[in-house]
Amino acid sequence: MAQKPAAEAAERAPEFRTLSGRPVKRIYGPEDLAGLDPARDLGDPGEYPYTRGPYDTMYRGRLWTMRQFAGFGTAAETNARFKYLLEQGQTGLSVAFDYPRLLGLDSDHPRAEGEVGKMGVAIDTLDDMQRLFDGIPLDKVSTSMTINSGAIVMLCMYLAVAERQGVTWDKVSGTIQNDILKEYTAQKTYIFPPRPSMRLITDMFAFCSEHAPRWNSVSISGYHIREAGATAGQELAFTLADGFAYVEAGHAAGLPYEAFVPRLSFFFDVHMDFFEEIAKLRAARRIWARRLRERYGIEDERSLRLRFHAQTAGCSLTAQQPMVNIVRTAIEALAGVLGGCQSLHTNSFDEALALPSTEAVRIALRTQQVIAEETGVTNTVDPMAGSYYLEALTADLEREAEAYFDKIEAIGGVIPAIEAGFFQREIADASYQYQQRLQHGELAVVGVNKYTLDQKEPVEILRVDPEVERSQVQRVQAHRAGRDQAATDAALVAVGRAAEGSANLMPPILAALKAGATFGEVCDRMRAVYGEYVEPIIF
Amino acid sequence: MRPIRVLVAKAGLDSHDRGAKVIARALRDAGMEVIYTGLHRTPEHVIQAAIQEDVDVVAISLLSGAHLTVVPKIIAGLRAQDAGDMLVLLGGIVPDEDVGPLRQAGVAAVFGPGTDTAEVVDFIQGHVRTGSPA
Structure with a gap:
């Protein structure tokens, strides 16, 4: 397909680039698929290299789990929100803990002042944890818990509560984030240094493989890397590099691959650049399967099959004209679904202002339900496959990730790269460049640098009562x-x-x-x- | 005349540092001298760093909702150590209704999500009480 010279048809801009800065051509055609061998590079859904999806029937078999991240105030308040979400048709739980928990402090620690129950739920004791899941049988729901440096303690609390409910550990299912590597580079809720932290993780691998076989012991997270300012390619590369580091750490601790690799799951961000995001998610599955097989000789398909949770991009939400965030979230969620997610969190429109209100959370959940039940995108598996543009993007993202793997290896691996500040510098640079593009008007954000309003839209926001802190300290x-x-x-x-x-x-x-x-x-x-x-x- | 010196501070347990780092770099690119505290600083740490570094501006970043606890403590500490003339700014997620009390406590300006970094640079250059415009 010959391209017309640029002079023939005027275009809106001298060049077009994705949100992550990748150049985009006017038109993609068969020549962009020249290197693509569908049998080798795509496979069927549920087959190596899993580009088209981890399972053969995908959403025709089972929809993704609708899992809204929630937590604020006391255990009792969050328990009420959980029950509300389950009543509204949510199918899994996801616990947000407050900052004292993420940093390993009790509510009455002086550094916890002002932070108790603010960004998540406050849990000090086993009794608090029991209240959090009161009336929610832990053999009937799957639970995701976002905590990393203190994950080993929180997982023990969860297992102890299951025991109190009379639920045996082989019946509990869920995920603990427990991805400490990205804490040093992005989310920054670390406590201990990297090396002992890795030991805590391999202890959890060993314990879970023996006692809680349905528990996902790490959720290897690109979400926070992206939210910290990384590009799509960096998110992909750094997350998978972390994944390979866990594979190597578990193996070095003496565990056979099949004992823990099948329980590694992933967590990706879904940002606004629709096609680039879908391509990133498809590339993630392909890279994971290929490297596990080629590098580590892993053949077990439960290990090769990358499964992931997706969350719409918190950093794409605006405080200005917040209702517009509903539209952003819907588009991002659709990309997550077309990328083949196993579970999904949709952000609430008020999250650039405060923790989400009940109404905002309901709309966010409804957004997923509309995609699942009204749009028809779930009727066939991986409807995007074969698109000239999308397959070219997928291959390009794979190449970008491979180039980063080489760089990380040259530094000596993920932990030495963290210690050298490599990821931190890459992310800080990308985040600054993004801000520059935004401020120069190269990137548009509706309501922020375009189509602005002079007047603020009033929004009812959720506030955590300061009484929560006092009562939790007393408790x-x-x-x-x-x-x-x-x-x-x-x-x-x-x-x-x-x-x-x-x-x-x-x-x-x-x-x-x-x-x-x-x-x-x-x-x-x-x-x-x-x-x-x-x-x-x-x- | 020396350039404006700014302490970019992450106070409290909040771990969101994207905004703080972008601001730190933008102020540096605008010719200011920038010191970044790193994460998880207590109010006492921030006060000490501001005084030791003899800064003109303390730019606090907080997205965890702890601003009404943390920020007034920093300002009180600065005043107690005769550093009440430092310009104190706050950036992050701050509900509108908290802006009044924070201004009363001594915060010169609160910058929310979506702020252009040039706006922060202009504000500092227009309001700094010590040092000299970059």
């Missing part, structure tokens, strides 16, 4: 006063000893929590052994 202090202190102390000593040695940490942590130790106290014991991470200052 944890009353708990400490009422427990068997000698038994708690002994159990905490055992946690410290296990942290110093090499025995799996999960059994002593479970024992400590059951004895009455709080979340922050268990984290403190590990802090005393491992120290705290301090990041290099890069901007």
